[in-house]
Amino acid sequence: MKHDQKRRVFLKGSVAASTVGLAVGAGLLTPGVVLAAWNKNAFQAKAIDKAIAAAAGNPTTTPSEKITIKAPDIAENGAVVPVSIKADMDGVDTIALLVEKNANPLSAIFHLPKGTLPDVSTRVKMGKTGDVIAVVKAGGKLYSARKGVKVTIGGCGG
Amino acid sequence: MSLSRREFLRLLGLAGAAGLLPVGSFAAARRPSDLYEIPRFGNLTLLHMTDCHAQLNPIYFREPSVNLGIGAAKGRPPHLVGKSFLQHYGLEPGSIEAHAFTYLDFEKLARKYGKVGGFAHLATLVKRLRAERGDGNTLLLDGGDTWQGSGTAFWTRGQDMVGACNLLGVDVMTGHWEFTYLEKEVIANIQQFKGEFVAQNVSVNEDALFDYAFADFEGFDEESGLAFKPYTMKVVGGMKVAVIGQAFPYTPIANPRRFIPDWTFGIQDERMQGLVDRVREKEKPDLVVVLSHNGMDVDLKMASRVSGIDVIFGGHTHDGVPAPVVVSNKGGKTLVTNAGSNGKFLAVMDLEVSKGRLKDYRYRLVPVFANLLPADAEMQAYIDKVRAPYKEKLEQKLAVAEETLYRRGNFNGTFDQVICNALREVKDAQISLSPGFRWGTTVLPGQEITLDNVMDQTCITYPETYRREMTGKDIKDILEDVCDNLFNPDPYYQQGGDMVRVGGMDYVCNPAEKMGRRISDMRLDGGTPIEAGKKYVVAGWATVSSQAPGRPIWDVVTEYLERHETIRIDKLNTPKLVGVQGNPGLGT
Numbered sequence: 001m002k003h004d005q006k007r008r009v010f011l012k013g014s015v016a017a018s019t020v021g022l023a024v025g026a027g028l029l030t031p032g033v034v035l036a037a038w039n040k041n042a043f044q045a046k047a048i049d050k051a052i053a054a055a056a057g058n059p060t061t062t063p064s065e066k067i068t069i070k071a072p073d074i075a076e077n078g079a080v081v082p083v084s085i086k087a088d089m090d091g092v093d094t095i096a097l098l099v100e101k102n103a104n105p106l107s108a109i110f111h112l113p114k115g116t117l118p119d120v121s122t123r124v125k126m127g128k129t130g131d132v133i134a135v136v137k138a139g140g141k142l143y144s145a146r147k148g149v150k151v152t153i154g155g156c157g158g
Numbered sequence: 159m160s161l162s163r164r165e166f167l168r169l170l171g172l173a174g175a176a177g178l179l180p181v182g183s184f185a186a187a188r189r190p191s192d193l194y195e196i197p198r199f200g201n202l203t204l205l206h207m208t209d210c211h212a213q214l215n216p217i218y219f220r221e222p223s224v225n226l227g228i229g230a231a232k233g234r235p236p237h238l239v240g241k242s243f244l245q246h247y248g249l250e251p252g253s254i255e256a257h258a259f260t261y262l263d264f265e266k267l268a269r270k271y272g273k274v275g276g277f278a279h280l281a282t283l284v285k286r287l288r289a290e291r292g293d294g295n296t297l298l299l300d301g302g303d304t305w306q307g308s309g310t311a312f313w314t315r316g317q318d319m320v321g322a323c324n325l326l327g328v329d330v331m332t333g334h335w336e337f338t339y340l341e342k343e344v345i346a347n348i349q350q351f352k353g354e355f356v357a358q359n360v361s362v363n364e365d366a367l368f369d370y371a372f373a374d375f376e377g378f379d380e381e382s383g384l385a386f387k388p389y390t391m392k393v394v395g396g397m398k399v400a401v402i403g404q405a406f407p408y409t410p411i412a413n414p415r416r417f418i419p420d421w422t423f424g425i426q427d428e429r430m431q432g433l434v435d436r437v438r439e440k441e442k443p444d445l446v447v448v449l450s451h452n453g454m455d456v457d458l459k460m461a462s463r464v465s466g467i468d469v470i471f472g473g474h475t476h477d478g479v480p481a482p483v484v485v486s487n488k489g490g491k492t493l494v495t496n497a498g499s500n501g502k503f504l505a506v507m508d509l510e511v512s513k514g515r516l517k518d519y520r521y522r523l524v525p526v527f528a529n530l531l532p533a534d535a536e537m538q539a540y541i542d543k544v545r546a547p548y549k550e551k552l553e554q555k556l557a558v559a560e561e562t563l564y565r566r567g568n569f570n571g572t573f574d575q576v577i578c579n580a581l582r583e584v585k586d587a588q589i590s591l592s593p594g595f596r597w598g599t600t601v602l603p604g605q606e607i608t609l610d611n612v613m614d615q616t617c618i619t620y621p622e623t624y625r626r627e628m629t630g631k632d633i634k635d636i637l638e639d640v641c642d643n644l645f646n647p648d649p650y651y652q653q654g655g656d657m658v659r660v661g662g663m664d665y666v667c668n669p670a671e672k673m674g675r676r677i678s679d680m681r682l683d684g685g686t687p688i689e690a691g692k693k694y695v696v697a698g699w700a701t702v703s704s705q706a707p708g709r710p711i712w713d714v715v716t717e718y719l720e721r722h723e724t725i726r727i728d729k730l731n732t733p734k735l736v737g738v739q740g741n742p743g744l745g746t
Contacts, residue, residue, distance in 0.1 A: 073424075073425060076424075152653075154412060155412060
């Protein structure tokens with residue numbers, strides 16, 4: 001991925017990686033804008049469908065192979081699991097990231113101003129093995145993809 | 159048969175992949191007068207060793223009687239044991255190869271054929287092959303798990319092995335247990351290593367990049383964030399060979415992250431594809447190989463997803479696989495090998511390469527029998543020197559084995575049972591847990607058990623023991639978690655160790671079930687059911703998440719052995735298996 005190559009340089013020039021780190025660091029959003037976009041109901045929703053509905057306006061999504069989720073197959077540390085979502089589609093307005101098995105599944109919503117490359121990264125906390133789900137809103141439609149991430153107690157390697 | 163032996167072996171590899179093996183012809187076609195007479199073929203030779211676990215001296219090593227393949231892996235290499243193994247590869251029962259590759263008649267054949275491995279004997283074999291093939295025509299690859307596994311490796315923090323590998327002339331290596339020393343020790347060891355250390359799947363994590371302690375280390379690349387050189391180019395037999403490294407992807411999960419906080423791993427097969435494509439374009443190599451510590455099932459999956467690799471030389475899962483498995487992918491075919499463990503084997507792949515293409519090859523996984531290969535004097539002198547300060551302590555006799563003591567296999571081995579019994583007795587616990595490592599050497603009946611043997615089974619950099627209360631549910635959760643790391647049908651979710659060993663309890667295991675449903679009917683040794691809500695006193699060692707409070711496991715085992723003098727296993731806490739009857743990975 002392109003932003004990997006200058007990661008160190010990029011990171012040095014941005015705030016520490018947080019949910020909105022990428023967008024803020026790239027100068028696309030100001031913290032005030034982010035706070036204004038805070039969707040309390042969505043982030044506090046307990047059920048996955050409700051969280052998707054509150055975040056994206058509708059619980060029904062169409063699975064899409066144009067969404068790529070990059071996340072480890074087995075998390076090195078469940079407290080900070082790196083996840084990247086890339087959508088190979090036009091007109092992406094938002095990208096929501098949910099963690100299926102968390103008490104509050106919605107972890108992040110990225111609002112992308114027009115012309116922004118739909119490629120976001122963050123880290124999420126995962127209590128147990130389950131899917132991370134990306135919901136992408138593009139051209140008024142909802143698309144989704146999911147990837148399993150295993151959270152293990154570890155040990156006993158050969 | 160008009161087919162040459164090596165041509166036959168090549169076809170055997172293909173047939174093995176297709177499950178079409180001609181029974182019996184393997185042994186017939188290769189009855190060498192000398193086990194080590196390996197005719198030259200092609201224009202370059204890649205020698206591969208892996209997972210020697212710091213065994214400088216010859217040892218005994220019993221191959222597993224249980225190595226189950228679940229789902230698509232059922233009955234397919236490397237998940238074959240005993241008779242199924244002999245039949246698949248056409249090996250003659252009782253032959254030296256049958257002994258090298260299987261557990262059958264282990265005690266009798268071990269006495270007949272003697273010890274295996276040992277760096278002085280391996281050095282003789284490597285020198286012979288190099289001389290036969292001529293200067294510049296060979297490359298020696300080491301897949302890692304080299305700096306850990308013996309008392310001397312532990313006490314010298316891996317440095318005895320760096321010296322031994324330099325003397326042996328290892329050209330390229332990658333790692334896994336190498337990363338269980340502290341970061342600064344890893345870096346220092348690599349700097350002392352005269353070959354090259356490669357790993358495309360180890361990055362410096364984003365927090366550490368702000369102020370990285372090893373920014374001056376030559377393997378580190380600030381642009382890519384990779385902690386080590388991802389690949390190296392070598393000229394062998396006049397051909398340009400790219401060797402890409404793949405370290406064990408789950409090191410910070412299977413082993414303590416606290417020793418290596420700056421580094422992050424993972425399989426990274428997309429990065430691998432990008433690297434292969436880039437190397438092919440930029441370096442114009444004649445051959446691209448991966449030196450991998452993924453484990454064989456992960457390598458087989460990776461080979462199906464990544465194209466452009468000619469050969470993956472694999473390790474980690476300690477599978478002695480006599481012929482490469484041929485995997486098809488969208489770019490063509492990739493050969494996948496696995497070369498056993500504990501210094502027992504040297505893989506010899508002769509290749510015919512020209513104009514950027516692998517045309518043909520011959521492969522032999524050669525067992526290193528110490529009685530058949532004289533010790534190399536220079537290497538033996540080195541080994542004697544590094545052992546000298548510890549020799550007396552290591553060779554101290556602690557007890558006598560009354561039966562074969564071994565570890566390798568999916569469930570409790572007899573040496574594991576000794577460790578589990580020691581934990582229960584010395585630490586006064588109802589139940590004990592011991593990690594399912596795949597290293598650890600074997601002791602024959604009548605043999606004295608020495609501290610060398612105990613260290614072979616236990617010497618890790620997080621050896622501290624614990625004694626604590628756990629509920630029945632806690633114990634089940636641990637068993638389920640480890641069982642999924644072993645039997646998850648998707649290899650990318652496996653870690654490559656064996657099942658956690660237990661003492662003082664039994665259970666029923668259904669490997670083909672889903673996570674959370676494989677373990678049932680847990681009972682204490684007396685038959686009392688283990689209740690989910692009830693608390694039990696559990697002793698164990700090798701905690702990954704944080705340092706345990708108790709003394710090192712080898713102290714506990716040593717105390718137990720000295721108390722008992724003779725060691726016999728009255729009860730092996732191996733689970734009752736369900737749903738795997740007839741599985742070729744289960745010995746009969």
